[in-house]
Amino acid sequence: xxxxxxxxxxxxxxxxxxxxxxxxxxxxxxxxxxxxxxxxxxxxxxxxxxxxxxxxxxxxxxxxxxxxxxxxxxxxxxxxxxxxxxxxxxxxxxxxxxxxxxxxxxxxxxxxxxxxxxxxxxxxxxxxxxxxxxxxxxxxxxxxxxxxxxxxxxxxxxxxxxxxxxxxxxxxxxxxxxxxxxxxxxxxxxxxxxxxxxxxxxxxxxxxxxxxxxxxxxxxxxxxxxxxxxxxxxxxxxxxxxxxxxxxxxxxxxxxxxxxxxxxxxxxxxxxxxxxx
Numbered sequence: 166x167x168x169x170x171x172x173x174x175x176x177x178x179x180x181x182x183x184x185x186x187x188x189x190x191x192x193x194x195x196x197x198x199x200x201x202x203x204x205x206x207x208x209x210x211x212x213x214x215x216x217x218x219x220x221x222x223x224x225x226x227x228x229x230x231x232x233x234x235x236x237x238x239x240x241x242x243x244x245x246x247x248x249x250x251x252x253x254x255x256x257x258x259x260x261x262x263x264x265x266x267x268x269x270x271x272x273x274x275x276x277x278x279x280x281x282x283x284x285x286x287x288x289x290x291x292x293x294x295x296x297x298x299x300x301x302x303x304x305x306x307x308x309x310x311x312x313x314x315x316x317x318x319x320x321x322x323x324x325x326x327x328x329x330x331x332x333x334x335x336x337x338x339x340x341x342x343x344x345x346x347x348x349x350x351x352x353x354x355x356x357x358x359x360x361x362x363x364x365x366x367x368x369x370x371x372x373x374x375x376x377x378x379x380x381x382x383x384x385x386x387x388x389x390x391x392x393x394x395x396x397x398x399x400x401x402x403x404x405x406x407x408x409x410x411x412x413x414x415x416x417x418x419x420x421x422x423x424x425x426x427x428x429x430x431x432x433x434x435x436x437x438x439x440x441x442x
Contacts, residue, residue: 171438176432177429179377184209187211187212189229190379192216193233197364197368198364198368201364201366209376219246226250227253230379230380231378232375233371233375234281236278255285261288262378264291268292268297269295269299278300287330289333291337293336298319319336320336333385343392354396357400359416363413366420373395396437397431401423403419
């Protein structure tokens with residue numbers, strides 16, 4: 166395998182690049198997470214737009230620096246909008262990030278994913294273990310949008326998917342795994358279990374990947390930077406909330422604070438990153 170060195174300093178430089186450049190991230194995402202995803206991108210320093218109408222998605226993709234597609238709440242018109250935006254994004258050469266929410270749960274979701282993958286090129290795919298294994302064509306039980314498999318169990322499927330789709334694949338979970346078709350593979354081990362009890366954190370990770378891919382031309386590194394930053398911030402935020410005797414409602418707000426205020430020294434000191442040969 167080909168392993169490329171990557172450092173905490175490099176990932177922090179990508180955080181600063183997002184803050185400095187305020188990339189416009191076009192999201193066609195689901196009703197449940199739309200507001201929180203937008204707030205996460207704003208706290209990060211990016212500029213979110215949530216546009217899904219047929220009449221404007223191509224124009225919006227043309228002026229954006231990244232496109233994020235999320236199939237969480239499917240609707241036929243939105244699928245057409247995703248296809249139109251994907252085609253325009255490919256024509257403009259901007260990165261496209263796919264979140265296959267609930268992949269494998271229904272035949273409709275699987276057909277939608279097949280249609281999207283046949284419509285155009287994807288730069289990055291991020292999902293939990295069950296979703297990634299389903300997209301890769303492996304049989305695995307799913308429970309709606311929740312994963313029924315450990316993230317490590319999906320690494321081989323992620324590597325196969327990255328090779329077949331010529332893209333970067335991220336498997337999120339207690340450990341996040343980021344792989345690409347060149348054999349690069351890293352693991353991130355920050356975060357906190359409470360993050361899974363807030364609707365939209367996983368989808369926000371995908372939106373963040375879009376922001377990082379807009380400023381970092383290497384999609385593997387961009388994905389690593391986004392997931393590393395969210396994991397470190399989430400871990401810090403949970404500690405702050407627990408010390409204050411708060412719960413997951415407070416964590417939702419503290420997570421936004423951390424995305425805005427996290428500093429270089431804290432990020433580098435906390436980051437848990439492992440590269441694999």
